[in-house]
Amino acid sequence: MGARPVKVSQLNNYINRVLGTDPILGNVSVIGEISNLKFHNSGHVFFSLKDESSKVSCFLASGNLQKITTPLEEGLEIIATGYISVYERGGYYSLNIRDIQANGAGxxxxxxxxxxxxxxxxxxxxxEHKQELPAFxxxxxxxxxxxxxxxxxxxxxxxxxxxxxxxxxxxxxxxxxxxxxxxxxxxxxxxxxxxxxxxxxxxxxxxxxxxxxxxxxxxxxxxxxxxxxxxxxxxxxxxxxxxxxxxxxxxxxxxxxxxxxxxxDTNQLREYIDSIRKDLSKDLAGAVDIRRKRLTSLDPEAFARGIQSRIAYEQVNAERLMQSMADHLSHRTLSLRDRVAMLGKLLEASNPTSILTRGYSVVYVGNGMIINRVSGLEPGDMLNIKTADGEADAKITDVKGSVNHG
Amino acid sequence: MDEKKISFEESLKKLEEASEKLKSQETSLEEAIQYYEEGIQYFKECNEILDNASQKIETLTKQEA
Structure with missing residues (x-):
């Protein structure tokens, strides 16, 4: 029990409204290959987008064509963006394109x-498979x-x-x-x-x-x-x-x-081989020169001159050596002499006789012992007194011990 | 053609070798003279090849390829 029959135009009008209000079909991007490309005299472009099994009619208004950078050609795979519109009089729909991107790069x-x-x-x-380029x-x-x-x-x-x-x-x-x-x-x-x-x-x-x-x-x-x-x-x-x-x-x-x-660079090559050529001549001359010098050094006269100058040199050297040895010795003698004089002064300072010149005397008892205490001394003992300039004999008349003497 | 190519690279190499050997301290005078003469010979060969340069620029016709 279908609905009431409608006219063809009513059907197409209805389809137009259904498709025209669908949110997906209002803005859709389609990948496909261009075929049947036709540039109409009006400036509009008509073609089909197809894949392996299906195709869809496309319409590109001349106004939109201006903005598109991808050159359109048969067989090119593109991504076309636009909306689905229905041609009510023909009863078919097509993709009304706003923009096209080439899908080629991806x-x-x-x-x-x-x-x-x-x-x-x-x-x-x-x-390993790479071949070297020949140099020339x-x-x-x-x-x-x-x-x-x-x-x-x-x-x-x-x-x-x-x-x-x-x-x-x-x-x-x-x-x-x-x-x-x-x-x-x-x-x-x-x-x-x-x-x-x-x-x-x-x-x-x-x-x-x-x-x-x-x-x-x-x-x-x-x-x-x-x-x-x-x-x-x-x-x-x-x-x-x-x-x-x-x-x-x-x-x-x-x-x-x-x-x-x-x-x-062939000019560089020419310069290079020229420089080697110059080297050859220079090096051969050098090789000859080295031998000439060697030969000169083997000349007896030159040899004698060499020996004489060698002797002269050795003489000067020997003299210089001797001089330096003499200098060294005299320097040492001098410093030894200084040391002896200094030690003499030190000895002099501690010489006991020098005390005598300052008024001290040394007193000996008869047996020759130096007196450093009175104990053991008796009146009548003989003494010998030594001063800086001579000596005198004396006799003890009295002996007084110190208070604490015990 | 191939032979000639070897001869430039080879000649240049021989020229360099002769020069190296001549520079060596151990070379005797007789050898030095020999290396010098060899070197000059290789120099002439190299020079001749470069002097006879007559560059050709050709284009193959499609039929040939």
Whole structure:
């Protein structure tokens, strides 16, 4: 028991109202690939967004198109933001777009990381596999676009630095469909039929990640890896790192840097070998000179002169030695004499006879003993008194002991 | 071509070696003269290679590749 039948326009009007008031459909972002892209004369853009199994019509008003920076192209994966609107007269709905972002960067970054991991695991970046660049290359191949800035930068830089090396430019596509195959084929071809090439430089000037993408493709990485000729990668600017950079024998920051790395400065080389040549002459002259001096020293006359001067020297030396010994001895004698005089004065100070000159006398008893006490002395004992200038004999007339004498 | 390349790098190396040996104190006079003559020979070879430089810049045609 359905509801009352409605007219087609009523149905579409109802759907329009339902969808138009849905909060999700009023502001939705959709990821999909552009197809059936049509730029209408009015300035509006019509296309479909699709994925593997489904698609949705899209409408981009000319006013909104002005604000969008992503260049729209067929097959590009984008994120479109807008709202769902219903075309009541046609009975279909579409995505009315306000803004578009390229989904490429995220996708590419992921592919880059995946391939990098895979090739790293396989050993394509291994340091052991890196080949050394020859010091003096004869011939360099440049695999790049014949019309790009890179080929100009490389040939100009090489020519400025080196007037010897030959340059072979191998023109290839460096972006867009077929570019990776083109680059890989050129590297393989050079290895197969130009074995006289010493170094391959492959690369291109700066660009967006999409423009540099060929150098992130596996086929390019593998042909660089298999190249018997050393490969320098030179893609974009310093900050751009590609898979080719990781697998190349040498990574150059820019095409100009690659050219700098690849060749020696021939003028410096000329100066260098000239300087060695000068050294050769100087050193040979030096070797002769050393021998001439040695020969001169073996000349008998010179030898005699040498001996005489040696003798004279030894004589002077001996005299100097003797003088210094004499000086030393006399210095010692002098100081000994001083010491003797000083000791004499000391002795003199403690000489007992010197006391006598100051008025003291020494008294001896008859047996020759010096008297230092009265006990034992008797009146009538004979004494001998010694003074500074002579002596006198005397006799004791009385003996008086001290009070405490016992 | 390959032979020639070896000869520049080799000649330069030999030239440097001759110069080193000549500088050595142990070298006899006879050896010194010999190293000098060798050195001059290698110098001439190096110089000749550099003097005959006639740089070519070519572009492969697509058909070749």
């Amino acid at each position: 996708q590419l970054a992921q592919r880059f990381e995946e391939l990098k991991r895979k090739l790293e695991k396989e050993g394509l970046f291994a340091a 290359p004869e011939k360099i191949a440049v695999v790049t676009s014949p019309t790009g800035a890179a080929v100009q930068d490389i040939t100009r830089t090489i020519k400025n630095k080196n007037d010897y090396v030959d340059i072979l430019v191998c023109p290839v596509l460096v972006q867009g469909p077929g570019a990776p195959e083109d680059i890989a084929k050129a590297i393989d071809f050079l290895n197969a039929s130009h074995s006289d090439i010493d170094i391959i430089i492959t690369g291109r000037g700066g660009g967006s990640i999409e423009e540099l993408w060929a150098f992130n493709e596996e086929i390019v990485a593998r042909s660089i890896y298999h190249s018997k000729i050393p490969v320098i990668s030179a893609v974009g600017h310093e900050t751009d790192f590609t898979i080719a950079d990781f697998v190349a024998d040498v990574r150059a920051a820019t095409p100009t840097a690659a050219a700098e790395l690849a060749v020696p």
